[in-house]
Amino acid sequence: MTVPPVLGAAAPPAGRLTPDGIAKLMRKPSGSILGGVAGGIADHLRVPVIWVRATFALLALMAGAGVVAYALLWIFVPQGPELPDDDVRPASRIERRQAYGVAAVGIALLIVAAALGFAQVLTWVLGPLGLAAIGAAFIWREADDARRERWRRTAAGIVGPSTGSWWRLLGGCLLVIGGLSVFAIGQWDFTAVRSSLFAVALTLVGVAIITIPWWLRLVRDLGDERRGRVQERERAEIAAHLHDSVLQTLALIQRQAGDSREVQRLARSQERQLRTWLYGPAGYASAGDAPTPASASLAASLAEVAGEIEDAYAIAVTPVIVGDAPMDQHLAALVAAAREAMVNAAKHAQVEEVSVYAEVEDGTVSVFVRDRGVGFDQQTVGTDRRGLAQSIRGRMARHGGTATIRSQPGQGTEVELTVPVTAMSDQAAAGPGERADPGAAGLPDFAAAPAGADPSGSSLDESADQTSAAGTVGMHAEPKG
């Protein structure tokens, strides 16, 4: 990007504007003479770049303030993005000449100032410390160049060899260390030990100065890259999921558009899956494909059964479940009986919706299956209905529970199923509160196996998620990627 030398009608790089439409303060990556600081400021302030350079030169006369200001801006103002190649190189001989001209005038003024009695300024800038500053400028500029080189590589796949940059880098280092050393020798006249100690200390200072740009960039790049990676992974995961589920279902719906019952069934089943995915295994309506095995808990089993009935009979089954308990054979019988009740409602009640409510409370697990359908008179039911009722009642009785059926013609039907918790096994009777303990104790083993086998794969993330969900901290020490 070339700034017109006389008129600062700065055409700012697109997409790098403040809300007010002013170019953000960024160092110009191309067309720069030293660090691109002056060009960036010119863009930002919308003034010709030469004014900025002249200001820096004038400030430099004030005990080197301009030099210090330039160096600080170079360090702390981030570099702007690289622009398309055709914009890069015409870094304009005119501008370059102009910049050197400004520098020359600045130095001339400096000498004049020295001649007029500001000798201290002269020694400061043209002495060993000035030398060190020039060296630092070399190195920092190289650092910027290296960064640009990296961008070019990743963008175009070209590895640009830069032997020259190594020489410049080396020269810069020598200048910095040499300048500081000469300064040290010139300033102090101590014993050999002391001065060598000083030399070491100053070398360290020099190294610190040399590496400042690298440290800053390292921190910035690391953050950028991590953010980018996380976003990328999330996007990929969402895209994959949407493709596998929603898009497939939409395609199916289009093909079956004439069959409203089938469309409804597909839409319901897709909605349930999406809900499970969005709201996770803790969600109330979590269905079969939740990460936890569906048969592990009462809530998951009931939700799964409700989903099956929805799919099979094209009605809405909305389970509301308060509390949870681990599954055992008695609860399995309860769920099977509840399923039977739901099937009955779906087949005979002539309704669009069946309510299912389950609660685990006071040593009892209760399930209510209710519809507002046609209902029936329990005295006059046909043999098939009585058979099913018997199978519900019989099943519950065998497991120490009860089944109550309330129904009247035109009033709907409600089936109430209960199993006392005392009839459950010891481990299950511990209840949901204590249930977390064996689970949490078992998880680290479970999680460690895939982590050891595949330390960088996706299985690590899965197991880490499960572990943190269970509240243990063991996995957080594992290296990530």
Place this chain on the structure above:
Amino acid sequence: MSEPVKVFLVDDHALFRTGVKAELAGLEDDRIEIVGEAGSVGEAVVRISSDPPDVVLLDVHMPDGGGRAVLEQVHAKLPDVVFLALSVSDAAEDVIAVIRAGARGYVTKTISGRELADAVVRVSAGDAVFSPRLAGFVLDAFSDRNGPVAVADPELDMLSPREREVLKLLARGYAYKEIAAQLFISIKTVETHVSSVLRKTQKSNRYELSRWASDRRLV
């Protein structure tokens, strides 16, 4: 019925607003009248403040903070405007958060037009509207399943046995009329119990409630 209830729709999906309007209009129910709609939090705040409706049907999930943001900016200023949350979300966090921000009820978007109209009329008359799922969440939050809970304020932090019974019937899909018949109480008494449960849900500092309400879930 004297004046129709003035209803305002807030949802970021224009398609859904159109659908609700068409469905409510199709009922030819002279108890309700849709007076306006908004597609964003900012628009909703401005329009509701400038011409307050009776009932606001409020979407839970919207950009810029969702229904809760609207409630937080409007509810304190205009306590007479009643909010009814309307959402596809089944997450306890979302539901409890809007209730605690001041909504007087919560229904899912799959509700039929007739039921929605009834719910609107009920909340405008000062009742609370609990879907079975919301009843389940509240029962869960007030349960003592995970051992006894330190109760700071029994008046707010515990449900009475009667309120629990009413909530359970709500969760089982019973209508108010059916609950009244089942418990041998008047419908008015059922309404009183539900309103009391709503107040406790909004004001109690029970751990589950405050945790659910503070977790901001962005989906």
